[in-house]
Amino acid sequence: MSSPDIAGILDSSKELDRLRKEQEEVLIEINKMHKKLISCPEVVEKAGDSSLSKLKMLYIQAKELSESEVSISSQLLGQLDALMPSGTQGQHRRRIGSEQKKKRVKADSEVPRLSPSRRSHLESLASLKGEQVAARITQENSGKDEWFVVKVIHFDKETREFEVLDEDPGEDEESTVQRKYKLPMSHIIPFPKRSDLSNIPDFPSGRHVLAVYPETTALYKATVYQTRKRKIDDYVVQFEDDEEDGSLPKRLVPFHRVVALPDGCRQ
Known part of the structure; x- marks a missing residue:
């Protein structure tokens, strides 16, 4: 392992740390704007107010920083892979297959339900449309419950069911076609929001x-x-x-x- 290689990895790591610190500062400003608009929504109606424009610019900045982080992270992974001896690392895995000797999580009992009686809570669930969430899905071939990342397509307030899309069926599946599922609320866990x-x-x-x-x-x-x-x-x-x-x-x-x-x- 040569010194230039190490120096390149250290430079990428420093840049990644800088981007994350800057992201944290931007997210703090976004949260401040959110609180301001929630507490005084009428402020945007005042002549000359630029709250919405500032919020838009903050979101654009957050998006650019996030994209830069992905780019530097990919660069860093490439630098590390280049230094690792061939054959010692596992191949790229979209999902863990049986050849990796890993079992997916079994869920033998229900996930605690999400207070369906509260209208405000149902509204928040409906707002998950387009978001990625963790979903418990029963596999047809094995009958086992496994957890995947899926995208919410729709939430039905009447049936309290989610319609979700498995965007990455995985290399270990018989078909590469994206599949849709209808799941009860107890099978869905929202991911934390990076913006809050x-x-x-x-x-x-x-x-x-x-x-x-x-x-x-x-x-x-x-x-x-x-x-x-x-x-x-x-x-x-x-x-x-x-x-x-x-x-x-x-x-x-x-x-x-x-x-x-x-x-x-x-x-």
Whole structure:
């Protein structure tokens, strides 16, 4: 491993850290604007008020920073892959297959229901349209319940069912066609919103969670390895049944891809 290679990785890491700090500052400003508009919605009707324009610019800035973060992260992954000995790492996995000796989370009991009697709560569920969520789906071939990342297409307030789209059927599926499902509220867990850090849960070290496995669209039971320092920091977790060379590797998972472990989930 040469010094230039190490220097390049360090430079990318520093740039990634700078982008995240800047993102955190922008998100704080966005939240301030949200609170202002909620408390005084009439302010936008005043002549000369630029609140909405400022909010739009903040969102544009947040989007650009997010895209830059993705670009630098991809660059950093490429630099690391180039330094790793060939054959020691697993291939790109959209989902974990049986060849990886990983079992998807089984959910033998219902996830606690989401207060369907409250109209405001139903409205918030309806607002998930177009958002990605964690969904518990029963597999037709095995009858087992597994957790995937899906996109909400529609929420029916009468039946209290979600219609969702599995955008990535995975290489281990018989068909590559995107599939739609209708699921009850108890089978859906919204992901934390990156734009609202005040409502981001902070799971301590040792807590069992449900997390998206890196480079996949599947969620598995994991244990938080260490406490985060900042709200926007990734989680360091260890996935069950993810053993390599006799130990469980520590893997980074973005904070917005980690949720509380539902009751009844086990390996």
